[in-house]
Amino acid sequence: MQHKRSIVQTLLAVLLLLTVFGHPAAGRTVRTVKWKLAETWPSTLTPLASPPAQVAKMVKEMSGGKFIIRVEGKEKHKAPLAVLDMVKGGQYQMGHSSSYYWKGKDINTVFFTTLPFGMTTAEQYAWFYYGDGMQYMQQVYDRFKVLCYPGGNTGVQMGGWFKKEINSLDDLKGLKMRIPGLAGEVFARLGVNVTNIPAGELYTSLDRGTIDALEWVGPGMDMKMGFHKVAPYYYTGWHEPASEMQFLINKRAYKKLSPEFQAMLQTAMKAAAADMYYENFAASADAWDKMKADYPDIKVKTFPGPVLKAMKKATDEVLAGYAAANPLFQELLASQRAFMDKARQWTIISDYNYLKTSMELEQ
Amino acid sequence: MQHKRSIVQTLLAVLLLLTVFGHPAAGRTVRTVKWKLAETWPSTLTPLASPPAQVAKMVKEMSGGKFIIRVEGKEKHKAPLAVLDMVKGGQYQMGHSSSYYWKGKDINTVFFTTLPFGMTTAEQYAWFYYGDGMQYMQQVYDRFKVLCYPGGNTGVQMGGWFKKEINSLDDLKGLKMRIPGLAGEVFARLGVNVTNIPAGELYTSLDRGTIDALEWVGPGMDMKMGFHKVAPYYYTGWHEPASEMQFLINKRAYKKLSPEFQAMLQTAMKAAAADMYYENFAASADAWDKMKADYPDIKVKTFPGPVLKAMKKATDEVLAGYAAANPLFQELLASQRAFMDKARQWTIISDYNYLKTSMELEQ
Numbered sequence: 001m002q003h004k005r006s007i008v009q010t011l012l013a014v015l016l017l018l019t020v021f022g023h024p025a026a027g028r029t030v031r032t033v034k035w036k037l038a039e040t041w042p043s044t045l046t047p048l049a050s051p052p053a054q055v056a057k058m059v060k061e062m063s064g065g066k067f068i069i070r071v072e073g074k075e076k077h078k079a080p081l082a083v084l085d086m087v088k089g090g091q092y093q094m095g096h097s098s099s100y101y102w103k104g105k106d107i108n109t110v111f112f113t114t115l116p117f118g119m120t121t122a123e124q125y126a127w128f129y130y131g132d133g134m135q136y137m138q139q140v141y142d143r144f145k146v147l148c149y150p151g152g153n154t155g156v157q158m159g160g161w162f163k164k165e166i167n168s169l170d171d172l173k174g175l176k177m178r179i180p181g182l183a184g185e186v187f188a189r190l191g192v193n194v195t196n197i198p199a200g201e202l203y204t205s206l207d208r209g210t211i212d213a214l215e216w217v218g219p220g221m222d223m224k225m226g227f228h229k230v231a232p233y234y235y236t237g238w239h240e241p242a243s244e245m246q247f248l249i250n251k252r253a254y255k256k257l258s259p260e261f262q263a264m265l266q267t268a269m270k271a272a273a274a275d276m277y278y279e280n281f282a283a284s285a286d287a288w289d290k291m292k293a294d295y296p297d298i299k300v301k302t303f304p305g306p307v308l309k310a311m312k313k314a315t316d317e318v319l320a321g322y323a324a325a326n327p328l329f330q331e332l333l334a335s336q337r338a339f340m341d342k343a344r345q346w347t348i349i350s351d352y353n354y355l356k357t358s359m360e361l362e363q
Numbered sequence: 364m365q366h367k368r369s370i371v372q373t374l375l376a377v378l379l380l381l382t383v384f385g386h387p388a389a390g391r392t393v394r395t396v397k398w399k400l401a402e403t404w405p406s407t408l409t410p411l412a413s414p415p416a417q418v419a420k421m422v423k424e425m426s427g428g429k430f431i432i433r434v435e436g437k438e439k440h441k442a443p444l445a446v447l448d449m450v451k452g453g454q455y456q457m458g459h460s461s462s463y464y465w466k467g468k469d470i471n472t473v474f475f476t477t478l479p480f481g482m483t484t485a486e487q488y489a490w491f492y493y494g495d496g497m498q499y500m501q502q503v504y505d506r507f508k509v510l511c512y513p514g515g516n517t518g519v520q521m522g523g524w525f526k527k528e529i530n531s532l533d534d535l536k537g538l539k540m541r542i543p544g545l546a547g548e549v550f551a552r553l554g555v556n557v558t559n560i561p562a563g564e565l566y567t568s569l570d571r572g573t574i575d576a577l578e579w580v581g582p583g584m585d586m587k588m589g590f591h592k593v594a595p596y597y598y599t600g601w602h603e604p605a606s607e608m609q610f611l612i613n614k615r616a617y618k619k620l621s622p623e624f625q626a627m628l629q630t631a632m633k634a635a636a637a638d639m640y641y642e643n644f645a646a647s648a649d650a651w652d653k654m655k656a657d658y659p660d661i662k663v664k665t666f667p668g669p670v671l672k673a674m675k676k677a678t679d680e681v682l683a684g685y686a687a688a689n690p691l692f693q694e695l696l697a698s699q700r701a702f703m704d705k706a707r708q709w710t711i712i713s714d715y716n717y718l719k720t721s722m723e724l725e726q
């Protein structure tokens with residue numbers, strides 16, 4: 001009897017250990033992780049708000065509900081331009097925004113959104129993933145103690161809505177325009193009175209003449225704002241050829257994730273970033289088609305050659321000014337330019353040439 | 364003593380149950396899933412071989428080594444053009460190939476690779492994910508009992524290597540050329556003697572004059588084959604503007620996966636597909652740059668207008684022929700054409716116009 005008792009006790013002890021530390025076949029104990037993500041956009045503003053929503057959905061499904069990311073739009077946190085600070089500070093484990101909004105904190109952040117007369121979407125993704133892009137982006141964001149990843153691309157943005165036609169550089173002098181970022185600095189050099197106005201006040205400002213022109217995104221997003229009703233001239237793009245959004249992740253929070261959850265997040269971010277480009281492309285194609293049918297009076301224009309030439313010169317001057325004052329800016333500019341010079345040759349012989357051929361055949 | 368024994372026994376029984384069926388906090392028991400994937404390519408042939416390798420790596424990491432996909436290249440299974448059959452039959456749970464290889468089984472598979480004078484990469488992904496593309500693709504692949512997903516894109520492929528210059532339609536008559544798919548049918552209509560030759564014999568065939576011309580992919584992949592050493596004329600593309608690869612999955616195998624593993628697979632496929640386009644773009648840009656520096660004698664040409672016009676007419680005839688005989692072909696052609704007509708307008712005003720503006724500024 002004593003013998004039997006000790007067998008029972010040994011068995012009991014083994015089972016207890018197995019239960020507490022998990023059955024080998026059951027894998028490790030997976031604790032539910034709950035994160036919050038702050039995005040710069042209202043949570044309904046697709047396609048910009050799509051990548052965070054998709055990442056949340058994908059990691060939830062992949063983890064069987066064990067990795068939950070609650071996405072909070074601008075309507076909730078009320079601090080669209082504090083997303084980087086909130087992720088850095090740990091109030092949010094994750095953020096979704098656009099890099100050039102942090103230009104005031106570090107001018108080198110602009111390279112990861114887009115540059116005026118810069119790379120196309122394919123060129124830029126090639127630079128990120130198969131050039132120096134990702135490495136430089138992390139180097140810049142290391143000072144904020146956040147990890148940074150591509151988070152979706154708009155493709156070529158339109159040059160904006162103008163109440164009057166721009167026939168020469170003179171027409172830009174004294175023009176009141178809402179345009180942010182480096183493009184705003186370029187316009188300022190050409191005599192434009194550049195202002196920044198919150199999104200919610202843009203339509204009224206344009207309608208009432210507080211501003212004469214503004215730049216937003218492209219037809220997919222612009223038409224919803226109604227700008228076409230108050231400004232008949234719609235100019236093609238030069239200033240944001242491939243604006244990339246970014247996912248931001250608090251480093252300490254990321255380190256606490258299991259390798260599996262880290263891998264899920266990485267894969268989901270990459271898939272969601274790619275998808276935003278397709279979504280925005282499709283939405284822009286739809287909106288463009290609808291615009292041409294419903295508003296045939298909208299005048300689609302490309303800035304005249306001399307105006308574009310002056311914009312290019314002003315862009316080079318603005319960039320050279322920052323490069324002279326900031327060695328990393330100079331290094332990053334050189335990296336992007338070298339990559340773009342090479343990549344553009346291939347873009348021209350492949351995409352551009354194909355489109356040109358196809359257009360000529362339609363004539 | 365009797366009392367104590369029964370408590371011990373009850374405790375033992377409870378612990379036994381917990382151990383066998385898993386601790387609630389440990390989640391369900393995750394059994395290791397081992398799959399095999401057959402790809403049409405040699406496993407070293409990047410970028411075509413990259414998406415399967417990436418998917419295998421990603422699902423392994425995300426599942427903590429519980430979902431393993433062993434990728435087998437052509438060098439292993441020796442049956443590159445039997446990938447669809449092997450996935451359908453269940454010898455492999457998964458495959459990676461290009462849809463137009465199954466043109467002999469069902470002509471409607473061609474739409475999911477590319478069409479001559481068809482959509483660009485962005486246009487095609489927009490059609491897949493935000494148009495009818497995915498739905499049609501699954502409809503066509505349902506008869507093979509496999510699931511089908513986008514698996515990577517090459518972008519615009521080059522028109523091929525020619526030993527002599529093509530100045531007119533007469534130069535095509537009697538020309539011996541290796542070119543597969545619908546483009547081969549188009550060339551055949553123009554009097555070209557179209558043949559198919561295995562990849563391993565292409566260089567020798569071109570060198571010895573068994574063929575006068577061939578089409579492969581683009582500079583990133585072509586330069587490795589050495590064609591530039593034996594054929595000086597390199598023509599720009601018209602026939603495969605955005606060739607998409609495909610992942611194939613055996614339906615029964617997929618249904619046996621847990622929802623978590625299904626979600627991991629979906630996310631990984633989407634991320635890996637997007638990445639192949641970036642990888643091939645970067646490789647093509649590099650190879651193009653190197654080609655121009657190392658082989659300045661290569662003559663890069665675009666087919667003359669009348670030749671392109673005849674190619675376009677022949678393409679329309681080939682497509683009309685299939686459409687007349689096959690109602691689904693007609694429906695799919697109408698879907699792609701309607702989407703492309705709309706999308707192309709946006710491509711022209713955004714990408715094309717931007718590239719044109721940038722090129723003019725360089726002059």
